[in-house]
Amino acid sequence: MTQSSAHPEKKKPAKKKGGNAGWxxxxxxxxxxxxxxxxxxxxxxxxxxxxxxxxxxxxxxxxxxxxxxxxxxxxxxxxxxxxxxxxxxxxxxxxxxxxxxxxxxxxxxxxxxxxxxxxxxxxxxxxxxxxxxxxxxxxxxxxxxxxxxxxxxxxxxxTTRLWVSTAVIALYFCGTIPYVKTLIRKRGDRTWFIGSVAYHLAAAIAVTVLAATGLVTWLAVPVFLVVALRAWWMPWQAARRGTPWRPRTVGFGEMAVTVLVLVAALVPPGAV
Structure with a gap:
């Protein structure tokens, strides 16, 4: 018996043809x-x-x-x-x-x-x-x-609280579109990077104004500063080391940030 017949190669499972079926x-x-x-x-x-x-x-x-x-x-x-x-x-x-x-x-x-x-x-x-x-x-x-x-x-x-919570979450979610693009499809594109960072800084300023007027908890300010910092640091770090971030890493990071944003949006002003 030959070595190849004694230890047959395991065939890799065939990939499904045609991609997602839509279900x-x-x-x-x-x-x-x-x-x-x-x-x-x-x-x-x-x-x-x-x-x-x-x-x-x-x-x-x-x-x-x-x-x-x-x-x-x-x-x-x-x-x-x-x-x-x-x-x-x-x-x-x-x-x-x-x-x-x-x-x-x-x-x-x-x-x-x-x-x-x-x-x-x-x-x-x-x-x-x-x-x-x-x-x-x-x-x-x-x-x-x-x-x-x-x-x-x-x-x-x-209520005002309802609309403010909606605005806070919308500010964050809208920023995830350009942010993720700077890490994947538009990685290394300076225009997208500047635009993403500028948007996140503007969002942080907007949330600071909301906190100063008593419409949102002050917890939202450091949360959105962290969100703005990650919009700059993640693409910068990827370019610095010459290796893109894995989508899974980006996804887990966003899960943590989303939890922080939810806390900032749902905690009543003055509670903390």
């Missing part, structure tokens, strides 16, 4: 922006029965949007593979949305907010620019809009 979104960073606003909205307002169909409509709507993006990107016969998830998720989203509207008809007023933002994201996807800055920021703003939507659905008043 499960593979944009892991987007999951945070889908989950957090809903959780924050319920935390700032109050839990209500309507939040169940609202959560279904929101999550399944994201699944449908992801499948639609793949469908628009595909060419020829490959489009057909994305029709089942698109139709399935689309139908479930419509049904869940109808239930929400039946329970709270005035929630349709937020179509004035979501309509333009979703239209921008769809337009960018249709033109094969799903990862553009415009597309990213429009989807982030739509995500953050779920915070007041969640409170409105429960019949809670649109």
């Amino acid at each position: 499960v979104p593979d944009q892991h960073g987007a999951w945070v922006m889908v989950i957090i606003p809903l959780v924050v909205g319920i935390s700032v307002a109050r839990p209500a029965l309507i939040h169940l169909p609202l959560a279904v409509a929101w999550f399944v709507g994201y699944f449908a949007f992801f499948a639609a993006g793949l469908w628009m990107k595909a060419r020829g016969p490959r489009k057909q593979r994305y029709v089942p998830p698109l139709v399935t998720y689309g139908v479930i989203c419509v049904i869940a949305s109808a239930v929400v509207i039946a329970m709270r008809p005035t929630i349709l007023i937020f179509a004035l907010v979501f309509g333009p933002l979703v239209a921008v994201a769809v337009w960018e996807a249709w033109n094969r620019r799903p990862r553009s800055l415009v597309s990213g920021e429009s989807t982030v703003l739509a995500s953050c809009a779920m915070i007041p939507v969640t409170a409105w659905a429960a019949g809670d008043p649109m």
Whole structure:
């Protein structure tokens, strides 16, 4: 018996051809922006029965949007593979949305907010620019809009605290788009680096003003200074050592920062 037959080489598992089939979104960073606003909205307002169909409509709507993006990107016969998830998720989203509207008809007023933002994201996807800055920021703003939507659905008043919490979270999430690009797709691009750092400094100043006027806890100031510091240090360090950061490292770092931002957004002013 030869050595090769005694110890046959283990075949590597074949990679699935064709990539994502559209049923499960593979944009892991987007999951945070889908989950957090809903959780924050319920935390700032109050839990209500309507939040169940609202959560279904929101999550399944994201699944449908992801499948639609793949469908628009595909060419020829490959489009057909994305029709089942698109139709399935689309139908479930419509049904869940109808239930929400039946329970709270005035929630349709937020179509004035979501309509333009979703239209921008769809337009960018249709033109094969799903990862553009415009597309990213429009989807982030739509995500953050779920915070007041969640409170409105429960019949809670649109309080100042609610809007400030929404603004604080939106300031952070909007900054993650250019920040992540400076570490991956736009790594080494000086224009993107300067733009990202400038935005984060402006966000830190805005939060300082909110704290000075008593609209947000002073805890938010050091948190956003840390956020601004990481926007400068991470790309600078990667360029200095000549090695890019691993996406997993960036992701774990953002998980920690997100927790800090949530604390800053949810702790009432004067509590600390």
